[in-house]
Each structure stands twice: as structure tokens, then as C-alpha cells.
Amino acid sequence: MSQLAEQKFISDQDQIEKLDPQAVETLLEKLPGWKVVSVEGVNRLERTYQFDDFEDALDFVNEVGEIAEEVNHHPVIEFTWGTATVTWWTHFIDGLHKNDFIMAARSDQVFQD
Amino acid sequence: MSQLAEQKFISDQDQIEKLDPQAVETLLEKLPGWKVVSVEGVNRLERTYQFDDFEDALDFVNEVGEIAEEVNHHPVIEFTWGTATVTWWTHFIDGLHKNDFIMAARSDQVFQD
Numbered sequence: 541m542s543q544l545a546e547q548k549f550i551s552d553q554d555q556i557e558k559l560d561p562q563a564v565e566t567l568l569e570k571l572p573g574w575k576v577v578s579v580e581g582v583n584r585l586e587r588t589y590q591f592d593d594f595e596d597a598l599d600f601v602n603e604v605g606e607i608a609e610e611v612n613h614h615p616v617i618e619f620t621w622g623t624a625t626v627t628w629w630t631h632f633i634d635g636l637h638k639n640d641f642i643m644a645a646r647s648d649q650v651f652q653d
Numbered sequence: 654m655s656q657l658a659e660q661k662f663i664s665d666q667d668q669i670e671k672l673d674p675q676a677v678e679t680l681l682e683k684l685p686g687w688k689v690v691s692v693e694g695v696n697r698l699e700r701t702y703q704f705d706d707f708e709d710a711l712d713f714v715n716e717v718g719e720i721a722e723e724v725n726h727h728p729v730i731e732f733t734w735g736t737a738t739v740t741w742w743t744h745f746i747d748g749l750h751k752n753d754f755i756m757a758a759r760s761d762q763v764f765q766d
Binding site: 602615620 | 707708711714715718721722727728729730731732733734
């Protein structure tokens with residue numbers, strides 16, 4: 541997982557194509573806790589994290605915000621007291637790219653730190 | 654609306670009962686942009702705010718987090734680049750109390766500041 545987090549995020553949109561289902565499955569195996577959810581036909585990568593209180597959840601949200609800003613790729617985050625759900629996908633391909641798995645792995649690193 | 658924001662938040666749970674539908678309707682009229690949504694039979698108060706980018710949305714989320722911590726009453730917040738949806742309700746009554754309308758009005762104040 542940490543290896544995935546350290547891989548290069550691809551910013552050049554011309555290089556970004558949707559992953560095929562087999563590639564999604566292979567990458568997903570490297571990310572325990574994450575699942576692929578389909579929303580209006582678009583696959584998204586989603587994980588819910590648990591926290592001791594609201595403040596811890598909000599701190600995590602801010603740290604995920606930081607790693608998102610670093611690469612200008614932004615998740616949807618839903619959070620409340622004790623829980624935060626992070627969802628990554630790549631809007632302009634309406635689906636999942638390896639970038640999303642890299643960002644999921646980086647979110648896990650933030651959670652573990 | 655600002656008047657509603659300045660009303661006293663009731664912390665004593667013994668004093669908290671679910672609002673009747675007429676009271677909900679009357680209070681909702683004071684909060685343009687907010688709507689009541691029912692999730693699994695529980696009424697919630699919800700508004701989506703728009704922002705210029707991710708950073709502005711995250712700043713708003715943190716400020717709403719602050720007003721939530723002040724009274725130990727926490728919304729669900731879902732946000733991403735340019736948008737944040739805030740949802741208030743009172744868990745232990747499975748519905749809406751005037752507190753939720755007060756917090757909605759305070760969220761609006763945070764947005765306007």
C-alpha cells in the first residue's frame with residue numbers, strides 16, 4: 541500500500557485513460573478497506589474511516605484536503621462526529637484511473653500517521 | 654435569520670422535544686436556501702453552499718466545525734471542489750429541534766462572513 545502511495549501522480553490529462561475492470565480489481569486488492577461503488581454508472585473508490593470524536597475526524601479531513609491540493613485532484617468527503625468517508629474518482633473520464641488508487645493509498649497514510 | 658442565529662442553543666436534553674410540523678414550517682421560512690429532507694423517516698435540515706474552489710469550501714467546513722464544537726452538536730458535512738452540503742438534525746430525538754435551525758442560521762452567518 542505504501543508503495544502505491546509513493547507512485548507518481550499523473551497530471552497530464554492526455555495520459556489518463558479509464559482503467560479496465562481487471563486493473564481495477566488488481567489495484568483494489570492492494571487497498572484493504574476500500575471498495576468500488578457505482579454512482580450513476582460512474583465507478584468511485586470509497587472508504588469510511590472511524591475516529592474518536594469530531595475533532596479527530598476534522599483533522600483527518602484537513603490532511604486529506606492538503607494531499608488533494610498538492611496534486612489538484614479532489615475527493616468528495618462526507619464526515620461527522622467520529623467518521624469520515626472519502627471518495628475518489630476522475631471526473632473527466634467518468635471513472636477510475638490509477639491516480640485515484642494512489643490518492644486512496646495516500647489517504648490511508650494520512651490516517652495512519 | 655441573524656436573530657435566529659443569536660438565539661440560545663439548548664444543551665439540556667431534558668428540554669428537547671421534536672418540533673411539530675407547523676413549527677418546522679414556520680422556522681424554515683426564516684432560512685432561505687435550506688430544505689427539510691427525510692432520511693429513513695428522520696427529518697434533517699440541509700443546505701448546499703457554493704464556493705470558488707476547494708480551499709474556500711474547506712475553510713467554510715472548518716468554520717462550521719468550530720461552531721459545532723462550541724455547542725457540542727455536530728452536522729454531517731459533505732464537500733468537494735466548490736461545494737459543501739451541511740445537514741443538521743438532533744440524533745436522540747430522531748428529528749428536528751429549534752437548535753438545528755439555530756445552527757443552520759449560524760452556518761449561514763459563517764458563509765456570509
